[in-house]
Amino acid sequence: MSTYREERRADQAAERTADRDDRRLELESKLVYKRQLAEDERAEKERKAEQARKDAETKRRQDQAEARRRQDEKARNRAARIARLGKVSRWVNANPVTVFVAFVMMSSVIPAVISQVGALGDTGVHVMLAALLAAMLEGGAWAITFMGKAAEDAGRPAGKYRIGTWCTAAVAAGVNYWHWAEKLPDAQWVAVVFAASSLFAIYLWDMKTHGSHGRTKEERKAERARRAHLAARKKDHKDIAKQAALLLSAMPYGSIDEEEAFAAAWRIHKGAEPGLSPEVYAAATNAKVALGAAFELGEHVRPQMVRAGMLAGLYNPLNPLSRRPAASVPALDAPASAPAAQTPAEGATAQAGIGMYGTPVYRKKASESASEKATGNAGGDAGGNTPRGRSPQELEALLPQAHKLAQELVAEGRQISAASLAKGLKIRREDGMWLRDRVIEERKLHLVAGA
Known part of the structure; x- marks a missing residue:
């Protein structure tokens, strides 16, 4: 009997322990649930606060963007007004009469x-x-x-x-x-x-x-000059002017003007551009030939004869310098004197650097020959070993450099010599002589052509 009671008490104690455990678990569950609710409420409040902050930030940015848009719109409107006013002002300034x-x-x-x-x-x-x-x-x-x-x-x-x-x-x-x-x-x-x-x-x-549709004074003057020019053309070139009129009437209207018709008629009659003709070409050619002959004569006559011609021109009564004879010209009875030989050359040939009287390039003076012999090894090395002679093609390729060097020599007041060219181009003296001859000949031809 006692055993039963003890087991009963033990069962009751176990039940009470189980109840206490159940109540404890229930309380813990409630506490966990309350804590979870509190955590959820706190998270929800934080979420709402963050969302409110984001909404406020978004609204602030929108307000700022709207303010900037309004400012930009206001600035554009102001700029447009200023542009319109400026346009009106410019128009008024440009059209005060209107x-x-x-x-x-x-x-x-x-x-x-x-x-x-x-x-x-x-x-x-x-x-x-x-x-x-x-x-x-x-x-x-x-x-x-x-x-x-x-x-x-x-x-x-x-x-x-x-x-x-x-x-x-x-x-x-x-x-x-x-x-x-x-x-x-x-x-x-x-x-x-x-x-x-x-x-x-x-x-x-x-x-x-x-009131302002008439022609200006300059336009009326130009029209008078044009009519006078046409009248002189018809008077001086009757056949060509007649041919030009025939061309104008034969061609479709507006296809050519008077100047084009006259130029075509001139080419038909003269075979050349307007203003030129076979006679003009012949006269120009004869003048060039005569000038070349004068240069050739000046290269072969004695210096005394050249000086005589210079003095004759100097004392010409039509020459404004005739009353001031050159003090540097020596007397006629002192030919080839030292001062005359040393006087710097003047004129086209001297300015071109080709000598006082245009001495032929194949005739060198004794002084130039001595200078070239003294500097004959300018293009070689110190031991006298000079480079081989250049071929004609190589010399032709060096010709532009020789022209440039010749221009520098003339600018310095020096004569164009084979020694100077050989030294400047680092070539043999014989090659320098060939280049010197070519440069001088081409410069003389340029002078004759320019005359």
């Missing part, structure tokens, strides 16, 4: 319209009808005026429009004059003023649109 003409025209048209309304109103016409009739007269005149301007801009005749404008304006002026002449018989000048107000605006517009 501005003042428009102002004066309004000042003339408005009194004329009011006067016509009063004139028609005094006869018993209703004021609205009087206003419409006055607008018909003045507005009709200006409508015809603008139609004439449009026709003139399009290249159509505008004479009938100008006539219609003046006729309509004359009728309006007559109405104004009649009204004020009857109303103020003792002040006829008032009637004249109001009549003129209907005509003055038309006259001002006509002066603006047609």
Whole structure:
């Protein structure tokens, strides 16, 4: 029996322990649940706070963007207004005549319209009808005026429009004059003023649109010169001018002008460009040949004869320098004297660096020969071992450098010599002599061609 009770008490204790465990677990579950609810509430509050912060930031950015947009829009509108004002200002500055003409025209048209309304109103016409009739007269005149301007801009005749404008304006002026002449018989000048107000605006517009259409003084002068030129052409070149007229009439209209026709006729008759002919070419060729012969003669005659020719020109009474004989020219009885030989050369040949009297390149003076012998090894090394002779093709390739070096020598006041060329180009003396001859010959030919 005791054992049963003990087992009963043990079972009851176990039940009580299980109940306590159940209540403890239930309490722990409730606590966990409450903590989870609190955590969820806290997370929800943080989420809502973060969302509110983001919403506020987004709204702030939107507000800033909207403010910037409004500022940009305001700035664009301001810039557009300034641009429009600037455009208007530039137009006014560029067209002051139009501005003042428009102002004066309004000042003339408005009194004329009011006067016509009063004139028609005094006869018993209703004021609205009087206003419409006055607008018909003045507005009709200006409508015809603008139609004439449009026709003139399009290249159509505008004479009938100008006539219609003046006729309509004359009728309006007559109405104004009649009204004020009857109303103020003792002040006829008032009637004249109001009549003129209907005509003055038309006259001002006509002066603006047609007063500056004439040719300028320079254009009239150029036209007179052109006509004089054509008259002289027809007088001096009758056959060619006749042929040019035939070409103009034969070709399609507008395909060629007078100058092109005359140039074609000149080529037909003369076989050359306008202004040139076989005779002109022959004269130019003969002059070049004579000049070349003069250079050739000057290269072979004695220096005394050249000096005699120079003195003859110096004492020529037509020469402005004839009264100032050159002090550096020695006497005629001292040929080939030392001072004369050392005097620097003057003239085209000296400026070209080819000697005083244009000595032929194949004849070297004794002084030049000595100088070239002294510097004969300028293009070689110190031991006298000079490079091999250059071929004609290689020398031709060196010719531009030789010309450049020759220009430098002439600029320094020195003569073009084989030694200088050989030293500057680092070639043999014999090759330098060949280049010197070619350079001098080409420079002489250039002088003759330029003359």
